[in-house]
Amino acid sequence: xxxxxxxxxxxxxxxxxxxxxxxxxxxxxxxxxxxxxxxxxxxxxxxxxxxxxxxxxxxxxxxxxxxxxxxxxxxxxxxxxxxxxxxxxxxxxxxxxxxxxxxxxxxxxxxxxxxxxxxxxxxxxxxxxxxxxxxxxxxxxxxxxxxxxxxxxxxxxxxxxxxxxxxxxxxxxxxxxxxxxxxxxxxxxxxxxxxxxxxxxxxxxxxxxxxxxxxxxxxxxxxxxxxxxxxxxxxxxxxxxxxxxxxxxxxxxxxxxxxxxxxxxxxxxxxxxxxxxxxxxxxxxxxxxxxxxxxxxxxxxxxxxxxxxxxxxxxxxxxxxxxxxxxxxxxxxxxxxxxxx
Ligand code: 13P
Numbered sequence: 156x157x158x159x160x161x162x163x164x165x166x167x168x169x170x171x172x173x174x175x176x177x178x179x180x181x182x183x184x185x186x187x188x189x190x191x192x193x194x195x196x197x198x199x200x201x202x203x204x205x206x207x208x209x210x211x212x213x214x215x216x217x218x219x220x221x222x223x224x225x226x227x228x229x230x231x232x233x234x235x236x237x238x239x240x241x242x243x244x245x246x247x248x249x250x251x252x253x254x255x256x257x258x259x260x261x262x263x264x265x266x267x268x269x270x271x272x273x274x275x276x277x278x279x280x281x282x283x284x285x286x287x288x289x290x291x292x293x294x295x296x297x298x299x300x301x302x303x304x305x306x307x308x309x310x311x312x313x314x315x316x317x318x319x320x321x322x323x324x325x326x327x328x329x330x331x332x333x334x335x336x337x338x339x340x341x342x343x344x345x346x347x348x349x350x351x352x353x354x355x356x357x358x359x360x361x362x363x364x365x366x367x368x369x370x371x372x373x374x375x376x377x378x379x380x381x382x383x384x385x386x387x388x389x390x391x392x393x394x395x396x397x398x399x400x401x402x403x404x405x406x407x408x409x410x411x412x413x414x415x416x417x418x419x420x421x422x423x424x425x426x427x428x429x430x431x432x433x434x435x436x437x438x439x440x441x442x443x444x445x446x447x448x449x450x451x452x453x454x455x456x457x458x459x460x461x462x463x464x465x466x467x468x469x470x471x472x473x474x475x476x477x478x479x480x481x482x483x484x485x486x487x488x489x490x491x492x493x494x495x496x
Contacts, residue, residue, distance in 0.1 A: 169412025
């Protein structure tokens with residue numbers, strides 16, 4: 156492992172003004188997104204859609220530091236035969252790859268999941284590196300509900316995240332460590348705070364036990380936020396302050412950067428929260444975005460599967476990328492959204 160190079164890549168992923176495009180939807184997830192815009196989820200349509208994003212010159216060169224790909228996409232070529240990975244590299248962004256293989260029911264823990272995909276991971280990482288991937292992602296999912304999460308679920312998921320991270324660094328690939336506490340329930344922000352604190356503490360404990368170099372990773376957490384069904388929604392300022400307090404208490408300063416998931420927040424909420432945190436400032440790590448839905452909902456709608464709509468889709472993507480790029484340095488303002496509209 157060359158830690159200097161891993162650290163360089165990790166820092167590049169969280170370059171001020173830029174963030175990560177999570178375009179790594181599995182076949183099942185992208186089908187759901189395409190169903191919503193009435194587009195058939197064929198291999199060609201998935202390619203055309205992602206090619207549209209990666210050819211968005213303004214977004215990709217100015218606001219996107221890296222792109223997380225799904226296995227299908229990393230091997231795909233653009234319509235003209237250029238590998239999609241090349242398009243990303245030529246735009247100046249770094250290609251990355253989702254390497255977990257989804258979740259399975261966790262035995263003895265009803266309603267809880269464990270992320271799988273460690274078997275043969277070392278071999279797979281080698282092939283992804285050869286294809287151009289310089290970072291990877293593994294997502295653990297922790298749900299909040301009556302009597303959950305259990306310590307068992309937190310512990311096995313943290314263990315798997317650390318196993319994955321160690322394997323990545325050995326393959327000279329920067330691991331994005333993503334322990335996602337879901338915002339699906341009706342819990343309030345303080346319950347999310349408590350659960351996320353337990354999850355992050357356990358995750359960093361496992362990372363230490365398994366000798367993962369913190370300088371060579373990026374953390375991708377949820378924010379401290381109320382569940383979508385909670386009657387008690389928190390203000391932007393409360394989300395920002397509590398998330399910062401939480402991260403400061405759990406995330407060592409050796410970690411170069413934190414790139415949030417959007418997790419089902421609206422586009423503008425996800426931007427406003429990131430912006431408010433960066434306005435607080437004085438942080439030991441860089442704070443940016445690694446959004447999937449909050450970057451892609453608008454371009455998906457604008458595109459709707461029609462070639463004629465590609466410029467509109469690219470404009471919508473560039474707009475969200477720019478808004479989040481500004482938020483990554485605390486320079487966003489709600490007025491900028493309306494101006495563009
Ligand atoms: P969302 O921003 O849609 O939550 O997706 C980010 C991601 O990569 C989840 O694993």
